[in-house]
Amino acid sequence: MLFKLPLGNVRRSLRDYTIYFFTLLIGVAVFYVFNAIESQAAFLHISASTRQIVVLMMNVLSGVSVFVSCVLGGLIVYASRFLMRRRKKEFALYMTLGMSKGKVSAILLTETLMIGILSLVSGLLAGIGLSQLMSALVVKMFDADMTSYQFVFSAPAAVKTLIYFGLIYVVTMIFNAGAVGRFKLIDLMSSDKKAEVQKMKKPVVCVIVFLAAAVMLGYAYYKVAFDFGSIEDEWIMLVYIAMGGAATFMIFWSVSGMLTRLVMSSKRSYYRGLNCFTYRQIGSRINTMVISAGIICLMLFVTICTFASAFSLKSSLENSINRNAPADMNILISDVSENTPQDVVSVMRSAGIDPDEYLSEYVVVHEYTSGDINGDAFFGDYMEEAGKEMEHLFIGGVAEEMMYVSEYNRLAGLYGLEQLTVGDDEYAVAGNFAETIRARNIPLSHGHELTIAGRTLKPAYSECRLGFDMISNTDINTGIIIIPDSLTFGENDLARKATLLAGNYKAQSKADKRSIDSLFLNARDRIDTVLSEHADPDGRSAVYIMNTRLDLTDSAVGLGAFATFIGLYIGIVFLISCGAILSIKALSENIDSIPRYDILRKIGADEKDIDRSLFRQTGIFFLLPLLLAGIHTIFGMKFALNVLGVFVTTDEMLPGMLLTAAIVAAIYGGYFLITYFCGKNIIKSKM
Amino acid sequence: MELLRIQNVEKYYGSRSSLTKALDDISFTVEQGEFTAIMGASGSGKTTLLNCISTIDTVTAGHIFLEQTDITTLRGSQLNKFRRDKLGFIFQDFNLLDTLTAFENIALALSIQKRDEKETSKHVNEVAEQLGITDVLQKYPYQMSGGQKQRVASARAIVTDPKIVLADEPTGALDSRSAKLLLERFNYLNKEVGTTIMMVTHDSFTASYASRVIFIKDGKIFHELNRGDNTRKQLFDKIIDVVTLLGGDVSDAL
Numbered sequence: 001m002l003f004k005l006p007l008g009n010v011r012r013s014l015r016d017y018t019i020y021f022f023t024l025l026i027g028v029a030v031f032y033v034f035n036a037i038e039s040q041a042a043f044l045h046i047s048a049s050t051r052q053i054v055v056l057m058m059n060v061l062s063g064v065s066v067f068v069s070c071v072l073g074g075l076i077v078y079a080s081r082f083l084m085r086r087r088k089k090e091f092a093l094y095m096t097l098g099m100s101k102g103k104v105s106a107i108l109l110t111e112t113l114m115i116g117i118l119s120l121v122s123g124l125l126a127g128i129g130l131s132q133l134m135s136a137l138v139v140k141m142f143d144a145d146m147t148s149y150q151f152v153f154s155a156p157a158a159v160k161t162l163i164y165f166g167l168i169y170v171v172t173m174i175f176n177a178g179a180v181g182r183f184k185l186i187d188l189m190s191s192d193k194k195a196e197v198q199k200m201k202k203p204v205v206c207v208i209v210f211l212a213a214a215v216m217l218g219y220a221y222y223k224v225a226f227d228f229g230s231i232e233d234e235w236i237m238l239v240y241i242a243m244g245g246a247a248t249f250m251i252f253w254s255v256s257g258m259l260t261r262l263v264m265s266s267k268r269s270y271y272r273g274l275n276c277f278t279y280r281q282i283g284s285r286i287n288t289m290v291i292s293a294g295i296i297c298l299m300l301f302v303t304i305c306t307f308a309s310a311f312s313l314k315s316s317l318e319n320s321i322n323r324n325a326p327a328d329m330n331i332l333i334s335d336v337s338e339n340t341p342q343d344v345v346s347v348m349r350s351a352g353i354d355p356d357e358y359l360s361e362y363v364v365v366h367e368y369t370s371g372d373i374n375g376d377a378f379f380g381d382y383m384e385e386a387g388k389e390m391e392h393l394f395i396g397g398v399a400e401e402m403m404y405v406s407e408y409n410r411l412a413g414l415y416g417l418e419q420l421t422v423g424d425d426e427y428a429v430a431g432n433f434a435e436t437i438r439a440r441n442i443p444l445s446h447g448h449e450l451t452i453a454g455r456t457l458k459p460a461y462s463e464c465r466l467g468f469d470m471i472s473n474t475d476i477n478t479g480i481i482i483i484p485d486s487l488t489f490g491e492n493d494l495a496r497k498a499t500l501l502a503g504n505y506k507a508q509s510k511a512d513k514r515s516i517d518s519l520f521l522n523a524r525d526r527i528d529t530v531l532s533e534h535a536d537p538d539g540r541s542a543v544y545i546m547n548t549r550l551d552l553t554d555s556a557v558g559l560g561a562f563a564t565f566i567g568l569y570i571g572i573v574f575l576i577s578c579g580a581i582l583s584i585k586a587l588s589e590n591i592d593s594i595p596r597y598d599i600l601r602k603i604g605a606d607e608k609d610i611d612r613s614l615f616r617q618t619g620i621f622f623l624l625p626l627l628l629a630g631i632h633t634i635f636g637m638k639f640a641l642n643v644l645g646v647f648v649t650t651d652e653m654l655p656g657m658l659l660t661a662a663i664v665a666a667i668y669g670g671y672f673l674i675t676y677f678c679g680k681n682i683i684k685s686k687m
Numbered sequence: 688m689e690l691l692r693i694q695n696v697e698k699y700y701g702s703r704s705s706l707t708k709a710l711d712d713i714s715f716t717v718e719q720g721e722f723t724a725i726m727g728a729s730g731s732g733k734t735t736l737l738n739c740i741s742t743i744d745t746v747t748a749g750h751i752f753l754e755q756t757d758i759t760t761l762r763g764s765q766l767n768k769f770r771r772d773k774l775g776f777i778f779q780d781f782n783l784l785d786t787l788t789a790f791e792n793i794a795l796a797l798s799i800q801k802r803d804e805k806e807t808s809k810h811v812n813e814v815a816e817q818l819g820i821t822d823v824l825q826k827y828p829y830q831m832s833g834g835q836k837q838r839v840a841s842a843r844a845i846v847t848d849p850k851i852v853l854a855d856e857p858t859g860a861l862d863s864r865s866a867k868l869l870l871e872r873f874n875y876l877n878k879e880v881g882t883t884i885m886m887v888t889h890d891s892f893t894a895s896y897a898s899r900v901i902f903i904k905d906g907k908i909f910h911e912l913n914r915g916d917n918t919r920k921q922l923f924d925k926i927i928d929v930v931t932l933l934g935g936d937v938s939d940a941l
Contacts, residue, residue: 268804271794280786599782603843604771605799606764 028123053558310567311656314560337536362503430467431479579671724897775844834865
């Protein structure tokens with residue numbers, strides 16, 4: 001009996017359980033898929049540094065998994081509350097028949113258990129299937145070989161899923177049992193006789209609140225997206241974010257009152273078909289859930305931003321490396337004292353990495369500083385104007401780096417950069433860091449003259465030329481002054497700052513490149529030893545930086561993959577939460593509205609019209625938070641790019657944005673459709 | 688002129704072994720502009736009859752004609768259209784939408800029929816005046832008394848200009864004063880506007896406002912009264928006599 005009843009219940013109310021089941025299923029599947037990444041990555045041929053990133057990523061993912069299970073747990077408790085609400089009458093019947101609360105609890109428990117087991121099994125199966133798709137993504141993300149693909153079942157991930165969701169179900173059951181304990185028969189029996197009090201907000205107040213919210217939002221948008229430079233304190237930032245958040249809630253509050261008024265103002269459309277009913281319903285719906293609509297809108301906003309930036313990060317990092325690391329390796333030894341070895345080639349030889357043996361081509365160039373050539377001299381009278389372009393940098397007293405034009409051109413030749421022409425009384429600037437370039441362009445465009453080593457030089461170009469000395473993973477060169485070869489300095493006027501060697505590996509295949517690369521990276525300790533042999537009397541030895549293209553690529557790939565997976569994980573769970581909460585809200589509203597639909601039928605409304613009304617209600621209900629989140633996103637993304645200082649072109653953003661739209665459409669849209677069809681069932685005619 | 692003809696209508700419930708005859712070969716006609724009351728005890732079949740006429744329920748045998756159309760042969764969307772365009776309903780529990788104002792509740796009946804929106808206001812104000820509810824048009828159902836609600840529901844039923852208004856225990860949820868007010872309005876509609884009304888009730892006082900009273904017992908017509916030149920009071924006394932004859936059940940309901 002105690003088994004037959006719940007089984008029958010589950011089968012009968014399968015439709016009610018759809019949302020619950022769907023949410024659980026996606027939750028379980030997503031949980032498994034992301035925890036199985038480790039097992040998949042284990043089969044990949046990836047470099048040691050990427051492997052380290054995988055390990056780090058898995059640690060973060062397990063941390064996120066705890067958070068995710070809390071979110072899903074909360075969601076499941078919320079969903080089961082909805083199911084109980086729907087069935088109060090049924091419980092009342094059991095209790096009037098003399099069933100004890102314990103028995104009712106037991107029935108509920110068995111039902112939860114059945115749905116739990118069913119969803120866990122199907123979720124795991126879906127997860128195992130999906131994780132094969134995920135393998136392809138893992139392979140692509142880590143730039144590994146697709147040939148190493150094989151069917152992977154991750155036992156640890158499956159066990160983890162079972163344990164976490166087992167715990168979630170236990171918590172849900174405890175909550176349900178607690179709720180049953182608080183049942184009062186009279187409340188259960190009269191649960192559907194609730195008088196609805198329709199409160200109409202004053203339209204004037206609504207308009208004022210709406211305008212205030214729009215102004216607040218517009219101001220915050222303008223500040224974070226277009227006037228980013230003027231933000232000096234970090235707490236000001238928080239104020240803008242808080243303004244945006246508050247404005248979101250205010251908009252939902254006022255829209256609920258205004259929407260109906262707005263449609264009402266057009267008498268013709270308001271009194272067409274079921275329109276007046278539809279908009280009243282929507283108005284009262286939003287009215288009762290200003291807070292949750294606001295939270296959902298903000299969650300959607302965070303989700304979309306997370307997706308879009310995570311997806312764009314990888315491609316933007318890769319593009320940036322292709323731009324900024326055109327050579328296989330370089331090494332830069334900074335001078336600290338007289339003792340610093342002058343010859344970088346012999347240092348490398350002593351460290352066992354002879355450039356002649358391992359590099360097919362290389363150039364050695366030098367960078368200099370001269371005592372009085374600093375930021376103040378460079379910017380001169382334009383200091384104040386230029387300063388506005390560089391809020392976060394102050395380079396006034398910092399000595400400028402200089403390179404002779406012939407040396408720079410040799411380096412530029414290796415890098416495939418533009419060759420510069422600098423006359424005897426001219427100078428040029430090469431750099432690629434956006435902010436300082438804008439600043440440096442100001443004196444350059446005014447033909448600002450520099451006096452170096454007693455000679456007055458004027459700009460050879462009216463703006464900075466694109467260029468850099470070290471290979472790197474991002475546009476980071478703040479500008480090097482390129483001086484004519486004929487310029488000679490006095491004995492104490494010129495200081496050598498650094499020696500740079502850049503070159504390409506003597507290798508044909510990718511594998512050869514890898515092995516030479518690890519040879520260079522492993523020589524780091526030996527270079528340190530060689531340099532310390534040349535330490536000055538105070539014990540200071542020269543500092544060096546060695547970058548290799550493969551090393552930079554590996555960390556970029558790892559970082560890109562890291563961001564993508566974490567972003568996907570959190571984003572999908574947020575999406576599920578938004579969809580499920582909205583869905584449950586909409587369905588319980590539908591349940592409350594059953595008598596209204598019956599009235600509509602009695603006075604002769606067409607089923608088609610009723611369906612259309614429900615579709616519109618559900619659609620606007622889902623669309624409104626998404627719409628506002630979309631507007632938030634446009635400005636939020638601009639802000640995010642500003643903060644990160646990442647240079648991302650629209651072309652680079654587009655695929656990520658499309659992918660984001662696809663995922664949101666699939667999950668959020670899926671919830672919308674399920675809600676609509678479940679709603680249709682709920683209000684279905686009983687005549 | 689004949690408007691509605693009920694012809695040998697039967698309605699059976701249950702299986703062959705335990706058959707319940709809710710309607711057992713009932714026939715009568717309703718003339719245009721008549722105010723008919725159908726009286727009977729609980730389980731006499733009066734609500735089943737109303738449901739069959741309003742096409743909410745189907746008949747087992749027999750025919751129902753409204754203006755020469757046999758409504759027992761209508762199916763699917765035809766039924767909806769018929770119900771929407773030809774009938775007006777008044778229910779015991781008002782069935783007003785709590786999210787809409789009185790005006791909107793009445794206007795909804797018009798917009799469901801896809802009538803021209805420009806005429807909406809005119810029609811609504813016209814019927815509101817006839818039913819004396821002009822001053823509550825902008826109120827919500829929860830701000831109105833039961834009598835006002837039922838008059839709004841009546842306005843909704845007649846605003847579409849239906850062939851016949853079907854009322855199921857319209858005074859069932861009203862106090863005696865409100866009931867009297869409503870019935871006087873029904874009389875006004877019937878006399879001055881020419882609305883055909885068919886009302887199901889078990890209350891003799893309510894029935895006494897009609898021009899014709901049909902008594903049903905166990906699915907059959909038991910008796911029929913015509914008001915003729917009688918006053919309402921005289922008709923009421925006659926009804927009481929019949930009810931006494933009917934015995935037990937109905938007198939309990941008085």
